[in-house]
Amino acid sequence: MEEVLARHRKEKRDLQAKITQRKKNATKKTRKGVNDECDRLERELAEKQQAELEALDPAKEPQIVDALEELVIDDAPATTNGESNTATEDLRQENHQQASSTDQPQQKKPNRQKARLARRAAEAEAQAAAAAEEASHLPDLREREISAMKEQMKKLDLSETLIRPDGHCLFSACAHSMPLDLLVAQTGQAKKEPYQHVRYAAAEFMQRHPDDFAAFMEEPLESYVRKIRDTAEWGGELELQAIARSYNVDVNVLRADGRVEKISSGSESKEDAEPIWLAYYRHSFGLGEHYNALKKSHKS
Numbered sequence: 001m002e003e004v005l006a007r008h009r010k011e012k013r014d015l016q017a018k019i020t021q022r023k024k025n026a027t028k029k030t031r032k033g034v035n036d037e038c039d040r041l042e043r044e045l046a047e048k049q050q051a052e053l054e055a056l057d058p059a060k061e062p063q064i065v066d067a068l069e070e071l072v073i074d075d076a077p078a079t080t081n082g083e084s085n086t087a088t089e090d091l092r093q094e095n096h097q098q099a100s101s102t103d104q105p106q107q108k109k110p111n112r113q114k115a116r117l118a119r120r121a122a123e124a125e126a127q128a129a130a131a132a133e134e135a136s137h138l139p140d141l142r143e144r145e146i147s148a149m150k151e152q153m154k155k156l157d158l159s160e161t162l163i164r165p166d167g168h169c170l171f172s173a174c175a176h177s178m179p180l181d182l183l184v185a186q187t188g189q190a191k192k193e194p195y196q197h198v199r200y201a202a203a204e205f206m207q208r209h210p211d212d213f214a215a216f217m218e219e220p221l222e223s224y225v226r227k228i229r230d231t232a233e234w235g236g237e238l239e240l241q242a243i244a245r246s247y248n249v250d251v252n253v254l255r256a257d258g259r260v261e262k263i264s265s266g267s268e269s270k271e272d273a274e275p276i277w278l279a280y281y282r283h284s285f286g287l288g289e290h291y292n293a294l295k296k297s298h299k300s
Contacts, residue, residue: 141283148256161293167232171195176293177276202242203229250275
């Protein structure tokens, strides 16, 4: 009997090492199959060893059951520091149930991936809450910018016309401040919207003067000009220069801090034409940078 039990212990240890190696090499796709196979191997070994013990002497079934329990308990971790035998007794009962009934399903292991996802979701929620708390203590940049812009317009005797924030705002604001005959004269074409005249004029001027603009572009001149002419591409410093020079008119851009950026046409013969005034906003409109049209209050 002792020789059989010793062999059984060795078989169990060898199988456990084999199972550990297989589970370590398993992937997400093969993990279920590997677990099922390991359960089958453990069940087959338990049945085989139980049959061998029973074959020794069927009349000694109680001793065989004790031997099976002893075999399993010998492989379990030993208790230390005078701990009670309660855990050992529970383990003995559990092993007895496993030896007598191998068809009971095993307890499912916790899903580590779901736990990780839940932990990450909790961390993201905490970060969002912290960001919202921090933002609640920041100044309202939109309110401050609008208030400061109104103060600057009052100092300069300017009135404002709101322009739709649709990507065409710079060109629409310039078109709003120009006489219709000047607006159309540069294109010589019928356009559905006033801003289209300004876009076309700016794009054509850039194309005719590549040496003045190409060095400041991050893409080929042709594709850049095409976007300015035919799409809702935002306008900026380059477009303001092209507009001022194309229409031979100065452009003044007012900022909320009181600065006035002056874009000159570069020509001395402007026939006393008054400059175009624009209001530049950075924080007050949803799309980001935005231009509204301005004009001197004394003008009709």
